Amino acid sequence: MNSKKWIKVFLAAPLLCFTFVLGINYIVDPFNIFHTKILKHQFQMNERFMKIEYLDKHNGEFNGYMFGSSRIGTTPPSIVEKYIPNSKIYNFTTSSANLDDYITHLKYFIERKYPIETLYLQLDVDMNQFGRASSDYLRRFHPHILNQSMSSYYISYLTGLFPFNLKGKILNNINHTDRTDYFLDTGVWTKPDKEKAIIDNCKEFQLYEPSFNRKVNKVNKVNKSNKSRRQNLEALQSIKKLSKDNNIKLYIFITPHNKNMMALFNLDGYLNFLEDISKVTDFYDFSGYNTITVNNCNYYESSHYRPLVGGLIAGKIFKDDTVEIPEDFGVFVTRTNIDKHLKNLKKQIENYDLNKILSK
Numbered sequence: 001m002n003s004k005k006w007i008k009v010f011l012a013a014p015l016l017c018f019t020f021v022l023g024i025n026y027i028v029d030p031f032n033i034f035h036t037k038i039l040k041h042q043f044q045m046n047e048r049f050m051k052i053e054y055l056d057k058h059n060g061e062f063n064g065y066m067f068g069s070s071r072i073g074t075t076p077p078s079i080v081e082k083y084i085p086n087s088k089i090y091n092f093t094t095s096s097a098n099l100d101d102y103i104t105h106l107k108y109f110i111e112r113k114y115p116i117e118t119l120y121l122q123l124d125v126d127m128n129q130f131g132r133a134s135s136d137y138l139r140r141f142h143p144h145i146l147n148q149s150m151s152s153y154y155i156s157y158l159t160g161l162f163p164f165n166l167k168g169k170i171l172n173n174i175n176h177t178d179r180t181d182y183f184l185d186t187g188v189w190t191k192p193d194k195e196k197a198i199i200d201n202c203k204e205f206q207l208y209e210p211s212f213n214r215k216v217n218k219v220n221k222v223n224k225s226n227k228s229r230r231q232n233l234e235a236l237q238s239i240k241k242l243s244k245d246n247n248i249k250l251y252i253f254i255t256p257h258n259k260n261m262m263a264l265f266n267l268d269g270y271l272n273f274l275e276d277i278s279k280v281t282d283f284y285d286f287s288g289y290n291t292i293t294v295n296n297c298n299y300y301e302s303s304h305y306r307p308l309v310g311g312l313i314a315g316k317i318f319k320d321d322t323v324e325i326p327e328d329f330g331v332f333v334t335r336t337n338i339d340k341h342l343k344n345l346k347k348q349i350e351n352y353d354l355n356k357i358l359s360k
Helices: 003-028 047-061 099-111 150-159 163-175 192-208 229-245 267-280 307-317 338-358
Strands: 064-068 089-093 118-123 249-254 283-285 331-333
Touching: 003 150, 003 163, 047 089, 047 099, 064 099, 099 118, 099 229, 118 229, 229 249, 229 267, 249 267, 249 307, 267 283, 267 331, 267 338, 283 307, 331 338
Parallel strands: 064 089, 064 118, 118 249, 249 283
Antiparallel strands: 283 331
């Protein structure tokens, strides 16, 4: 091969690779940015983009929002709407959301004059950061939120390298296992395969769910203490003030984390987190080891609870006597009872650990 042909090959190879990257990102569309729908089943979706795109056109249809990480995503808005007359609520669940997401989106909604009368806000105990890296394409804000160019945003998703996300979506469409269905009109997501498996035979489901069968070495518990403590508290204070100033009824509660997730939390970080929240606002705490959280049948895996749990949470918050709620599920926490609550939680954790040891 002569030198001219080598030069042509040298120049053509990068161009072909670049074209391939553009093509595969557009066709597979791993984050559902381009809505190509060539592959039907979504592995992951940038909900921050999709939901703002939807709400900028449809926000007039709603007057309330549910804010939370993916953990609140299984709760249908109707569960909350039935307790609030004339409400129409949208589930604005977003993957791994933290207080930076909540305050940023709330400000945007208010600036854009979204009708808001209700804010139903879930806080995770493992919310140990504020904001995230711009390289996190699954969780990047919609460009409207940050007053950025739409064209640049699309180009970044066309030219990026996403091997994990591409592979995940392709395999998900081949195997059709552990399907996740997203419903943009309500904001919820569902796990129909896992829901059916739990209903059919929860005992068998638990045996094969990896997150229910991991051994946790207590000496090496993951430290979930909050490195962005000040920023998170300031954001929560801002949410409370914005809610008051804009006549928004604010409901705040702590996630009922599954016992296997609880085992990963640093005890001091967990209790300090609850104490910090109590200094800013009253809230309902559904965390800890209680009737709901120690029962794996209430969860798809160690991180996400099923819709029925969302119903129990709302029933407790809105004092629904027709819903059968375990007495140990949910405590209303204020500045005046936080010390007593933390003391009870410590005792609860000690008793749970002792029971586990004795049952071996």
